[in-house]
Amino acid sequence: MTDPTALLDLPLPEQRQIAIGHDAARSAVLSQLADGRLPGAIMLHGPQGIGKATLAFELAASILTATGDEPPHRVHEQVAALSHPNLSVLRRRLKDSKGYYTVIRVEDVRDLREALHHTRGRAGHRIAILDSIDDCNPNAANALLKTLEEPPADTTFFLISHRPGQLLPTIRSRCHNLALRPLVDDLVTSVVASSMPDLAPSALDRAIALAGGRPRRAFETLAxxxxxxxxxxxxxxxxxxxxxxxxxxxxxxxxxxxxxxxxxxxxxxxxxxxxxxxxxxxxxxxxxxxxxxxxxxxxxxxxxxxxxxxxxxxxxxxxxxxxxxxxxxxxxxxxxxxxxx
Incomplete structure (x- = not known):
């Protein structure tokens, strides 16, 4: 499945799998994992472009490794390819050769729910990532709520939201909510420089100045x-x-x-x-x-x-x-x- 919000020539969140910053949110989930008390749903919310989806895939790989029976490098490879049997990802789907649907539809959520109720493909926990839940239309949101109310066993949903205030309160109440904040300029610089090491300093400075703590915006500025x-x-x-x-x-x-x-x-x-x-x-x-x-x-x-x-x-x-x-x-x-x- 491709990402409808992907930027040209930059790695997707599932390929990157290493989120810069957001240490408090990362530690909170890893502590829950270590204690064997992962919640059924975790909402990562904050401004768009700060690395929420990347963190979700990073945490997914950690959970799949800790609860499964494969070495970390193999899990990371499968997550990057979206081929791990215990990982499901829901995004806006491709409509035709010209573009994507503007929303996540109710049938998309039903397909996800059906897949999660099948026998798991491999030992360990299952992960479902919705990137982003803001894209769900009302019918899809209601269908998702039913799934969150009766979640499959040993499954954790990561819900990515840029605008949590516009979501159903009942969905937010079913989640362990983690607020992510824009990054400091030094961290944004690190993200951009790691992907574009040959970038001219003047262009980098301009991108960071306009980014407002959001690596994605810095990349958009450069485009x-x-x-x-x-x-x-x-x-x-x-x-x-x-x-x-x-x-x-x-x-x-x-x-x-x-x-x-x-x-x-x-x-x-x-x-x-x-x-x-x-x-x-x-x-x-x-x-x-x-x-x-x-x-x-x-x-x-x-x-x-x-x-x-x-x-x-x-x-x-x-x-x-x-x-x-x-x-x-x-x-x-x-x-x-x-x-x-």
Missing amino acids: LADNSPVGALQLWLRQPEAAPVAAELQLADALGSDPQGADMSFAREILNDWLATEMRDAALQPGARRRLASATELWEKAGALLGEADSVNLDMKQTLVVIFDAIRKHCALIANPVEPA
Whole structure:
């Protein structure tokens, strides 16, 4: 099974199997393994691109080695190839030659559940990795919940989530939750340099500066052209209400021309980060009721518009125009922070 979020020429999480950082989460699971009390489900959650899936595969290899009867190198080889009989991985599936389904479907979860109820292929624990559970549509999430409520014996699910707050509370309550944080710059540098040892120092410094503690974002930065509109988006987001409307149109045209391209992928992450930060800042500002209400509405509107654009192939340029206009109006509103009596 391929990874629909894979970056060109970089190893997949199952191939890497060595997560940089996240020592507390790693130690917690390995301690549970040593004590013979692995939970039925572990949720690794945090910002996208910090190594959650890599850590899940690293821990999977450790568990399969500790509970099985094969040497570590053999287990690592099988995990890298996704060929270990006791390992199941669920991602968005390939739809056709042009791309992947936009969601994990209920039939995908049912196939996983059926596979886990078969006789195990080898001695030891079984592992199921969902990368990511955020991709499950409502029916798939409900089907997964039933599986978590009645899990197969000696099986641990690793659920990868970038947005745990949007998941069913009943799913979160069935999991041992481990929060992972962005890495410090030195660790991001280590990840990038290990994969791209010949990278020019100036390019590395620029990637680390834009990464925000996320190795994936650093790699995405390196994939962008020097004249990428992503930089213009970052500048625009510093003060959207002061920029001319024409700037929004130019940004939307440049980014939306290739909805599946690297520029648009990176831009969506930047937008999500900006919106999440605005929501958090509004919630922490005492008495900022208008700002919080506006930020909440903006978050929901942007998410719905981008989701609709993905699912029914709407014009991404027009979608971005609407989102940018909403951001500009929100920023104009909070620039005059007079609360009603």
